[in-house]
Amino acid sequence: MAPNFAEQPRRRVGILVFDGVKMLDFVGPAEVFVEANQTVPGYEVVLLSADGENVQTSIGARIEVSAAAADAGRFDTVVIPGSELPPTKFVTPELIAAVRHLSWNTRRLASICSGAFALADLGLFDGRRATTHWKFAADLARRYPSVVVEPDAIFVRDGNLYSSAGVAAGVDLALALVEEDYGADVARRVAQLLVVYMQRAGGQSQFSASLSGPAPRSPLVRKVVDLICADPAFPHTVQTLADHARVSVRHLTRLFRAELERSPAEYVAFIRFGVARDMLHAGHSVTEAAMVAGFGSSEALRRAFVARLGISPRKYQQRFRSTGSTAALESVAAAVS
Template sequence: MSSISSESARRRVGILVFDGVKMLDFVGPAEVFVEANQAVNGYEVVLLSADGQDVQTSIGARVAVGGAAAEAGRFDTVVIPGSELPASVFVTPEVLAAARHLSAHTRRLVSICSGTAVLAELGLLDGRRVTTHWKYAPDLARKFPAVEVEPDAIFVRDGNLYSSAGVAAGVDLALALVEEDHGADVARRAAQLLVVYMQRAGGQSQFSASLTGPLPRSPLVRTVVDLICANPAFPHTVQTLAAHARVSVRHLTRLFRSELEHSPAEYVAFIRFGVARDMLHAGCSVTEAAMGAGFGSSEALRRAFIARLGISPRKYQQRFRTTGSAKWSALPEPAIAAVS
């Protein structure tokens, strides 16, 4: 493949930044477009702010911009990144005005992470399918019921509207945009140069926090939870758990749904899944993890991983297990796996 081709016109990519912008949200996609330029003369990346002034990013670094959004002309693609700040803080009238102008002067509109909050406030997401970072998805769906939120997607396309999950998922989406514009070979070359996956399997559940739902409120439910956690591989049934607590099956089920938002059987499944995942992190084989967590067989564990995370336990272990050369230890994850 030639290093630079002059046959294709450069596409202008405008990225709206603002005080508190998540740096990786815009740097990641920008680097993808720049790397693609090593294969094709494909992109001109322009950073913009509402007033043309420099902005301070999430890590405190100040970033210079190419100008004000209202004076920047037309773009092929406009990217609206997100922020760790609450939407009530970073979605200012000035940011909304800039995003409104840019959205009217582009062929393709992209949001990264909580950048969806900006577009949702403008009404641009009504009746559209979008995704966002898993931790913002419930609030987005609740505040904007007209928006169809897909909380587990890495990225989503709905017509000329594109959205991605948080931070590094912007790289995934940018690679997809490059492939759409210039083909798989160019996108693959950019991915190779950045040393990232061309396409990641699975959804956001494989990256999200493990802790889900409230803790037990009553001593009775705590007693049953402690029993499950102490020996997850035991063949627990709702009958044996109810007998241990000396209550009826119906009463125990009602308490679990009230306090933990799940049935006893669902809770046992969550605990077992979390134990199996921790064992994979520790370097156990898939078979060892399946037996140790009470799945009965590696095939049963494989089905559980596919159902919950969209990825096999072996691939999960390959991608998320700490390497032998790592100097830092990952924080231990709580036992309950994320609900997909």
């Protein structure tokens, strides 16, 4: 028998904002909860600040809040968004006190992006799995070694604690929370209304800057890099590259690790992957991309994509084509249907 959602009370969702808050971090999830109200009794979204004063967001907009965190009562869900500011700047004692109070007065607590630092500072993530935006993940792991950081996750649930990667990943997390509350059909309907994916394949690495890297500093390494980039499909080996530079394999490897943070072989694979990715962006087939980039076969390229991004090259291409293409629009429609 289908549940009678009409008889259920609206769930209160508190979102704690602060000066410098990343606007999309909290607006995205808020829109998911509000959109759900078209289908079910849904949610009451309440914006809070530590002291009850209005705040200024990352884009300069002034946001009016309803209450101070300590005066807002009990919530079903509390969301702590992040900021482009360093955590040392926005995770203030006042914010920590507000998060502590809210954590005592909610059924479940979620962080978006660098909001994870506030939960980690309180020890809430100790011994638990959590994630944050890929650019903050290493710092989170370094500063809070008791947290099991999953840097590639779009979002993570560990008990009643939730965390997500930055900005748009807050939408993914909010959809998952709606699904927990009202089921997959309701969450899918919200995704359709917002024209977003119900569930994205792959992890954060497909969006991160990890495919770009440090530039070579010495003329010798630049000479080898230029050779690789000029013909990535050539069967380069560490020996042929060392011969080209007229140095030993050991010396070339040491220079590559010092300047590019990769071995010569790893750098060749890095360049080939980038070439293949760019060809897929340009609309070439998987077979063409594999041939030009030097993978030898479409299967080899598929294995590389799955290993790096957790997604096949064909699915990657469907998700990252130009937004003006018919294929991209069809992909979105299929994903949310």
